[in-house]
Amino acid sequence: MTRARMPRPHEVAAARRDPRLLRALRERRQDEAWRTRGTCQNVDPETFFPAPNEPADAAVSLCRSCEVQGSCLAWALEVGDCHGVWGGTTPRERRAMLVAWRGEVQPDPDAADEAGPPVRDRLLTLVPLS
Numbered sequence: 001m002t003r004a005r006m007p008r009p010h011e012v013a014a015a016r017r018d019p020r021l022l023r024a025l026r027e028r029r030q031d032e033a034w035r036t037r038g039t040c041q042n043v044d045p046e047t048f049f050p051a052p053n054e055p056a057d058a059a060v061s062l063c064r065s066c067e068v069q070g071s072c073l074a075w076a077l078e079v080g081d082c083h084g085v086w087g088g089t090t091p092r093e094r095r096a097m098l099v100a101w102r103g104e105v106q107p108d109p110d111a112a113d114e115a116g117p118p119v120r121d122r123l124l125t126l127v128p129l130s
Contacts (some may be wrong), residue, residue: 007096015096016104020073020088024097025104027070028078034071039063049084056085063088077101 007015015021035041039062040048048059063069063085073087077098082091089097 007099011096012099015093016100018093018097020069021077021097021100023070024073024077024087024101028074028105031068031071034068034075038068038072039066048086056090059085060088060090073097078105 043062047062048056050056050059063072066072066088069087071087073089073094075081076086076089076094078101080098082094082098084091086094
């Protein structure tokens with residue numbers, strides 16, 4: 001099992017200019033019912049969670065034609081999901097986008113959980129990096 005690495009500065013800089021991230025920023029919280037209209041509703045969920053050695057091309061191409069791609073990516077970045085294909089992005093792409101996202105998006109004052117970062121992020125701070 002490999003450990004996901006932190007994105008390099010040039011990857012984060014490229015992510016900040018990525019049209020998919022810009023769309024996600026625009027469509028954030030615009031459509032709360034986006035899941036009901038996703039192209040993925042009619043596809044086997046395993047398509048969007050390929051094994052580490054399998055390409056994600058099929059899922060990414062399905063996402064490119066989806067009308068809720070921006071909302072889907074915004075959700076994945078909001079919750080910090082780094083598994084599978086969301087909003088037409090691979091986990092590696094989202095790791096770089098996540099750094100850019102956190103720099104652009106202010107915490108929602110209406111959010112129910114104001115206890116700090118998501119549980120996954122709090123747990124990661126407990127894991128030694130060696």
